[in-house]
Amino acid sequence: MKYFEFTFTTLPCTDTMNDILAAFLGEVGFESFVECEGGLTAYIQQALYDESTLKSAIAEFPLSDTKITYTYTEAEDKDWNEEWEKNFFQPIVIGDRCVIHSTFHQDIPPAEYDIVINPQMAFGTGHHETTSLIISELLESDLKGKSLLDMGCGTSILTILARMRGAQPCTAIDIDEWCVRNSIENIELNHVDDIAVSQGDASSLNGLGPFDVVIANINRNILLNDMKQYVACMQLGSELLMSGFYVDDIPVIRAEAEKNGLKFVSQKEKNRWAAVKFIYPVG
Structure with a gap:
């Protein structure tokens, strides 16, 4: 990338x-x-x-x-695993239940969900607020037996956690070929199955689904543009979790969601970043 x-x-x-x-x-x-x-x-x-x-x-x-x-x-191409190690990044612990670390980390704190990520890139490591917000939401959600879509999957941290929590089957999609390759590597590292990874944008959703849970951690403009395509592959009771924008953006995100028949459920905030949860359709 x-x-x-x-x-x-x-x-x-x-x-x-x-x-x-x-x-x-x-x-x-x-x-x-x-x-x-x-x-x-x-x-x-x-x-x-x-x-x-x-x-x-x-x-x-x-x-x-x-x-x-x-x-x-x-931006200079780097071996980001080496950068992590060189800068002594510590494992990320979220909600005292999930720990994210790379293969070089030692003395990993015990957690219910242990995720190994070799990012080889600057982003998608779990450090960003939007990733941790969605992780917190997934830790609170009942995912067992639910089909799940992760749009803009990056390193597939979110898909891997969802699969560990019982979501099945899972689909991870990213526009970047490198992310697809890295996602496959990380899925193998964590010994999880039933995750289909593919390259594409929202247009690739045509004919897929329906999904019980849709995750989209991208950015405000892409979410606003593609939300209707997320909704098209949802069904009665499906949930949509979105992040990648600021708290100030929640009103415009909510307006577009409600225009597409979604009902607002909740929001989370961290350092001005936001995550929102909707359900389909409006009851």
Whole structure:
């Protein structure tokens, strides 16, 4: 998976400024943000980057008397397992029930669900708030015997956990060929079965399903555009879990969901990121 690494310089450079900028960038496809001297470093998949969309977002920035400039380069390809090890990342423990770690980790804390992920990439490791929010939701859900779809599966952390909790059969789909290969590797590492992995976008859902549970942890714009296709492969009582957007985006996500016949159930929040749960259809 190829990424661009952007360096945004903000004047004035404040926490509030950078938080709002990250929110705006998240809406146009950026996935990861790191504060740096003078501003923000952000990453976006090369396939999702559109210069005119970025310039429009910056032009619509709501704070007056601010200046935002940026430069970007192609993000260096790295062995992200080596980066994890070199930087001494610790296993991720979520809800005292799920631990996510790589093969090099030692002294893994015991947990009900032990997931091994060799990411070989910057994202999809479980560190991001949106991933942990969906994991928390899955840990609370009754998944036994339920068919499940994970759109934008990445490393397939979510599918693997769902399968461990009894979801069956499971389908994992991602637009990126690398994610498909890495998902297959991670599924094998965790010795789970009945997970079909394929490459595609929402158009590939035609003829699939119905699914009892649909997960989509992507970004706001893709969710808004593709939600109708998720609903088309759901049935009476099916649940839709979505994340990849900020708390401020919940109203527009909810409006689109309700337009497609979904009923709002609940929401979770973590560091301004959000996850929402809907059920189909409205009773």
